[in-house]
Structures are given as C-alpha cells and as structure tokens.
Amino acid sequence: MAIRQIRKSGDEILKKRCKEVKIFDEKLGILLDDMYETMTKAEGVGLAAPQVGILKRVVVIDVGSGRIELINPEIIETDGEQEGAEGCLSFPGLYGTVKRPNYVKVKAQDRTGKSFIAEGEELLARAFCHECDHLDGHVFTELVTEYLK
Ligand code: ZN
Secondary structure, eight states: OOOOOOOOTTOGGGGSOOBOOOOOSHHHHHHHHHHHHHHHHTTOSEEEGGGGTOOBSEEEEOSSSOOEEEEEEEEEEEESOEEEEEOOTTSTTOEEEEEEOSEEEEEEEOTTSOEEEEEEETHHHHHHHHHHHHHTTOOGGGTOSEEEO
8 A cells, every 4th residue: 555645726637527437457556555645644534646646536435433435436315414524635725615415325436336325414424425525526616604613
C-alpha cells in the first residue's frame, strides 16, 4: 500500500466528472487500498478517487464502523434531513454547515464487481452524499450555507 497525494482546492481535477469502472482487476484493488491508507492517515472519513487524481467512480468511507468500498455508486433512495458541519480532505481547515438527507441508500459494486446495497444514517448518509458528489465534479463548498470557525 502507498500514500497518495491528496489534490487540494483549486485543482481542476476536482471539477471533472469521473468515468464508470468497467474492469475489476488488481489495479483497482491497489487503488482502493491506497485510498484507504491515504484517508486514514489524513484522519478523514471518506475519500473519492478524483481527490487522488484518478477520474474513476471509486469511493472509500470509514465513519468509525468499518471500511466501505463503493465502485460506481448510485444513490437510489434518500429520506429526512440533517444539518451539520462538513469538511473535506481537499479543503484543509475549512468547515461549513451543509444540509443533507438523514438517510441514504446506495447501490454500488465491490472490488470484484459484485453489486450490493448499502444504507446509512447521519454521518454515514452525509459521507455517501459528499463522496458521490465528488464523482460528478461537485464539492461541498457549493452547498455550504454558513462557514464555521
Ligand atoms: Zn471531499
């Protein structure tokens, strides 16, 4: 495993749309392992592939309840609403209030290509939304209603 460089605010790659993953090979596994190591070292709870310079629909999340890997994720259901502080490893030190659904259901594939459904509430629901946004070139600052100090 290796630590990859996290792309920061201002990097054009963060504004680009990612491509669907079609090949589930060893290289994808290495990317996922590297992303997880990079995220945990940076003390983040989620990381999307464009944040390490790769324009592929790949996400890793760990909000404290274990590692979740999402390939080609798609939000298929949301419910409720939550308002809370959000940050991003690509925007160090920046936190703002963002409104998100309180419950999110995601359809995705695992590293072998097998489809599965993941559900989350509160922080996990927030992470699903935040990371899926990255795959379409969107960042949380577009949604901030108030910046926090
Ligand atoms: Zn982010």
